[in-house]
Amino acid sequence: MIRKNLIPAWPLILAMVLFFTGPLVLLFGISLRGPDGSWGFGNFATFLSDGFSRKVLFDTLWLGLRVTALVSLVCLPLVMLYWHAGRRMRGLILIGTLLPMLTSNVVRTFAWVVLLGRNGPIGQSLAGLGLVERPISMLYTEPGLIIALVQIEMPFLLLPVFAVINRADRATLDAAETIGAGPWRAWFTTILPQILPAVLAGWVLVFAGATTSYVTQSVIGGARLIFLPQYVYRQVGVLFQWPMAATISILLLASTGLVMLALALLSRNERLQAHG
């Protein structure tokens, strides 16, 4: 027998504790330090009592919720197509999902700068349809940012769902159709419940991605749309307000964490568990 040797695992675990967990504990610590040197939740109170800060927090969560909802809507037909598709089509959809995820941030952002810009196809076709007088730029606007974020976050919902839909029980769908359910009802009552746990996992990733994507938010959203990541960066890079930056980061973590927790509790729900 080979003796179980765990020594090779120690360097990674130690490095994680020292270089990953350590700084995060420090961050939490400094967020509790007030401007006058006292300790407590003063920074949190200051942040939440400021109207502008509250608006930024609210805008960020609202952006995340809208992107998550839209991603779900947009992914639904694609997931159903994947379910009905043959082997070759499934491969094609899978490549189409992985390619945008594996290409660089720079590429995705660049593509959307071109697509949303004044001379881009979206602005031109809106003008061509007579909806607007001349080609408009959707860069630096909230709808433009959401359109880009939805495309960027789609793979994070699709991949977990594709991973479980292969194992979904086809017999239940056949049974539903045999006893007279239409195609809509059959799919939504038999297949959808089986993939719901994966959908919840995907939502967590999409929400976290949309609320914390500093690059997309600042390059596509522009300087006028401010969300928590830019707000944090400004506190450190411009104002050198470490405790406040730490406080905002903790709030960002806490708010995304709360959404994740809510989703995790939801997935423990018995009705979902019965199929999962």
Place this chain on the structure above:
Amino acid sequence: MAEKRTLEPGFGAWSYRIFVWGGGLLMLAYLVLPICVALLMSFNSGATLAFPPKGLSLRWYAALLDPVKSAPLHLAALNSLKVALATVVVVTLITAPAALALARGPRRLTSTVEPVLLAPLVLPALVYSLSALLALSLLGLGTSFWTILIGHSMVFAPLMFRTVLGLAQRQSVSLEEASATLGASRLRTFVRVSLPGILPGVFAGAFLVFMQSLDNVDVTLFLGNPGQTMLPMRLFAMLEESLDGRVAAVSGLLILAAALLLITLQRFGGRDAR
């Protein structure tokens, strides 16, 4: 797999088909077309990045290679390549042995440690890098090549941990036991039996780590040496200043790299699926 389902004709069936095929293909286009647009723009021959391109040429790829005009870009690329390569080495050295050991260790321990080691994948990189910068400033240290290296290694280690752990857990322990029973030394067993089993995972992980490190903004922004521009920062600066065609050319190269990665992963994935 591709069995045709006979649907009763009726409004429900038709609307369902239109939704699934029409909607599904439309959304697939939404997902993929931006990448195609970026690729198309890289071959555009015009001076501006207007869509659609007026003509096709390789002029922006040539401009990318121009040693004088693109010197800052080359320097940034070199800096990023150095960090990415060093990150791959560090991550491989600490992660692959850990994943292998944990896969063979007590199941309880592995399931406790695994989520902790995967945490950097879920935690916003921005928050982590801010906290790392805070720790550095409390210690009175500045940012340098080494701080980016540690930051990237911590944030991207889970990528390789996952690919290696997956393969190591599927590999049968009895092979290693057989090797030991037949009198092979521990080192020999590792090199001849364990290592070949996890190698595809190491390669896939290394490629992922390399690409992510090359592309990363969040960690690099905070932990980077202000005197040394990294590739993504340089590209974003070019993107914001003027729509430079060279950004398109770099995008073209990065898309090619992603496609290559995809083909490699599918090869490996396809092999152990069978």
